[in-house]
Amino acid sequence: MPFIKKNYGWIIVTILAIIPMFIISTMFKIDTSNGFVFTLVENGGKEGMSTLEMLYHITGEFSIRWMTAVLTCTPFFILFGIHNLFVRQAMGIATAIWSLLHFVIFIWAEGFSETFTQFNYIAGFIAVLILIPLLFTSSRKWMKKLKRTWKKLQSLAYLAIILSL
Structure with a gap:
């Protein structure tokens, strides 16, 4: 039980981040007759959207929700005196993974060249590019290695949320 007591925050966040994957998994069917082939369920989207469009809307929505939750942690922690950085x-x-998933599904649905056709797509692409180094440098090892630079690098998350919105 010491593991759970020490890492309860990580466990809760992981569970919350994975729950929407069950919703997304209903939009796929697995054909085992020719190995494991994943295909999209037809008419899995709502409101006249295709399943693929619905997938990238859901993933985008969850990436924005996670990003907003992360950025509201600072004032919450300050108000209540919590110091749980982890x-x-x-x-x-979770934010970075949902954002990358959203970007991959968007490219699958629309194609990479579509990324550069509208301002909001370009802004989202830049936000994903910002989140990639944040994802890879978010470990405790990188915190120690980068020291003060780590905090400056992580502050780019504020730019990413502005671009995403």
Whole structure:
């Protein structure tokens, strides 16, 4: 039980980040007759959207929700005197993973060249590019290695949320 007591924040964040994957998994069907082939369920989208469009809307929505939750941690922690950086770290990782998933599904649905056709797509692409180094440098090892630079690098999350919104 010491593991759970020490890492309860990570466990809660991980569970919350994975729950929407069950919703997304209903939009796929697995064909085992020719190995494991994943195909999209037809008419899995709502409101006249295709399943693929619905997938990238859901993933985008969850990436924005996680990003907003991460950025509201700072004022919450200040108000209530909480110093649990590692819960925020787990939330940041969830944000980056949902954002990357959103970007991959968007490219699958629209194509990479579509990324550069509208301002909001370009802004989202830049936000994902910002989140990639934040994801890879979010470990405790990188915190120690980068020291003060780590905090400056992680502050780019504020730019990413502005670009995403």
